[in-house]
Amino acid sequence: MTCQELLELLHDYVGDELVIEQRQTVEFHMTGCKDCTIRVESYRHTVRLARALPRCDKLPAAVEERLRRALKAELGE
Amino acid sequence: MVAPLPERLTPELVFREYAPRIYNLARRMLGNDADAEDVTQDVLLQVVRKLDTFRGESQIATWLHRVTVNAALAHRAKRATRQKHETADAVDEMSSLDGLGGPVKRWNVSPDEPILAAEQAELIEDAINRLPEPFRDVYVLADVEGLPNNEIAEMLELSVPAVKSRLHRARLRMRDALAPHFEGVSP
Secondary structure (H helix, E strand, O other): OOHHHHHHOHHHHHOOOOOHHHHHHHHHHHHHOHHHHHHHHHHHHHHHHHHOOOOOOOOOHHHHHHHHHHHHHHHOO | OOOOOOOOOOHHHHHHHHHHHHHHHHHHHHOOHHHHHHHHHHHHHHHHHOHHHOOOHHHHHHHHHHHHHHHHHHHHHHOOHHHHHHHHHHHHHHHOOOOOOOOOOOEOOOOOOOOOOHHHHHHHHHHHHOOOHHHHHHHHHHHHOOOOHHHHHHHHOOOHHHHHHHHHHHHHHHHHHHHHHHEOOOO
């Protein structure tokens, strides 16, 4: 397996979607390739950092006010 | 993340619990605040009109993702013509990413759940905003919102392999963009 071939399997490797033989081939490559070990690690970090972003921030005050006004108009209040 | 909702959904409850989530998803997909506000208003009004038809939180949460994605895509389509060439070029560039370029250095990110400082969150948001739209949509839905690939494929009318391919390219681009900020620094 080349570094480029490993890279093309990264999505499935990190998502634990590879069949066992492919997984073993990836892991065997990594035992002899420090660069790919680091590439896999930084790919995983990229996924984890995105998942750590806040998902439910508060609305900006001015936006909240305009949206509430629109909602009230819709409800006839 | 969000407390379980009581049986009866009211417009106020929907606004409080879901408006920020709708706004954030739309802002990340569209890349600007004004468009996100238009989409949020559109989606909220649709929810309020159909409030009696929802049976619970999981049903409304799934429906909201779908409606927000549709509303954001429709909003984008209105301004599509002027961006067409720009997007096509960016998509070509993304497709040729091999992911092997540049020096390979370890990142210093906590092995546990990373806690992002405000400036780190901003860096990530900026990098997301620079992804070409077809890749950004998939990335936001998969890696930020945490939706499974099959649901994303259905929402965006793509095949699952196409979702996986776009997600992979987007992650490679994100990794390249974030590397200078996370290599050898503490989060």
